[in-house]
Amino acid sequence: MQLIFGIQSSGAWSPIYQKIADWQQWPNKLIEGQDNQALVPKLPQVPAMQRRRYSKLTKMLLEVAFQCHAPANCRTIFASRHGELNRTVDLLQDIVREQPISPIGFSQSVHNTASGIFSILTNNRSPSTSIAAGETTLAQALIEAYGQLSEDNSDLLLVFGDEPVADIYKEFTDEPELPIALALQLTLPKHGQELKLTLSLETQPTAAQLATVEPICYGQLLHAIASQQNLCGQLNQFVWHITHG
Numbered sequence: 001m002q003l004i005f006g007i008q009s010s011g012a013w014s015p016i017y018q019k020i021a022d023w024q025q026w027p028n029k030l031i032e033g034q035d036n037q038a039l040v041p042k043l044p045q046v047p048a049m050q051r052r053r054y055s056k057l058t059k060m061l062l063e064v065a066f067q068c069h070a071p072a073n074c075r076t077i078f079a080s081r082h083g084e085l086n087r088t089v090d091l092l093q094d095i096v097r098e099q100p101i102s103p104i105g106f107s108q109s110v111h112n113t114a115s116g117i118f119s120i121l122t123n124n125r126s127p128s129t130s131i132a133a134g135e136t137t138l139a140q141a142l143i144e145a146y147g148q149l150s151e152d153n154s155d156l157l158l159v160f161g162d163e164p165v166a167d168i169y170k171e172f173t174d175e176p177e178l179p180i181a182l183a184l185q186l187t188l189p190k191h192g193q194e195l196k197l198t199l200s201l202e203t204q205p206t207a208a209q210l211a212t213v214e215p216i217c218y219g220q221l222l223h224a225i226a227s228q229q230n231l232c233g234q235l236n237q238f239v240w241h242i243t244h245g
Contacts, residue, residue, distance in 0.1 A: 003146040006195035008185040011067025023226035061114035064183035074155035079131040079141035083111030089166040202239035
């Protein structure tokens with residue numbers, strides 16, 4: 001089954017490519033002298049007293065969501081394989097050391113922390129869905145988005161991101177592109193509508209299809225979106241297409 005989306009707006013962040021336009025330079029590093037060394041988004045939209053309490057992952061997801069400039073009260077889907085795992089590990093280590101647990105750390109250790117904080121910051125009372133599906137988390141979030149948009153083709157914002165896991169879990173993962181975050185404001189194509197940028201996902205490709213389509217990574221996907229270039233490739237056993245025009 002092929003799912004087809006129109007991309008209305010997008011946002012992306014990594015320590016080197018901190019805005020969606022920066023991903024046009026991938027895989028080359030940005031020009032020397034540019035402010036590309038910050039490891040955590042600055043989030044000027046959020047008061048410093050609140051911002052300092054957020055985890056790195058929450059800041060990443062908020063940053064890309066804000067980059068999209070999605071309409072107020074749009075529905076949201078927040079997707080992350082690991083969620084606030086690192087914050088939870090820190091809390092467990094405090095318990096082992098018989099140290100007091102941080103109330104703020106505990107309250108923001110749920111998997112979908114960023115979803116709740118985003119709704120509070122933007123006064124967004126529309127439904128929000130959280131997705132965690134291992135290596136296929138982004139694809140499964142798109143499947144969820146397609147289902148929601150098929151019911152109601154109004155504004156929807158998909159936010160995806162992860163950071164490297166704590167050392168205790170690293171032997172179980174192989175994720176060299178992390179930390180990374182992506183946000184897409186999506187719609188389903190309407191009859192007669194011309195879309196500047198389209199994303200399509202083949203959810204059940206055949207073995208023959210997978211054998212003839214080159215593997216891609218998140219960086220290539222974000223580069224194609226940022227540059228509005230055509231792309232076809234397989235990622236996590238799904239076939240992805242980015243089409244311009």
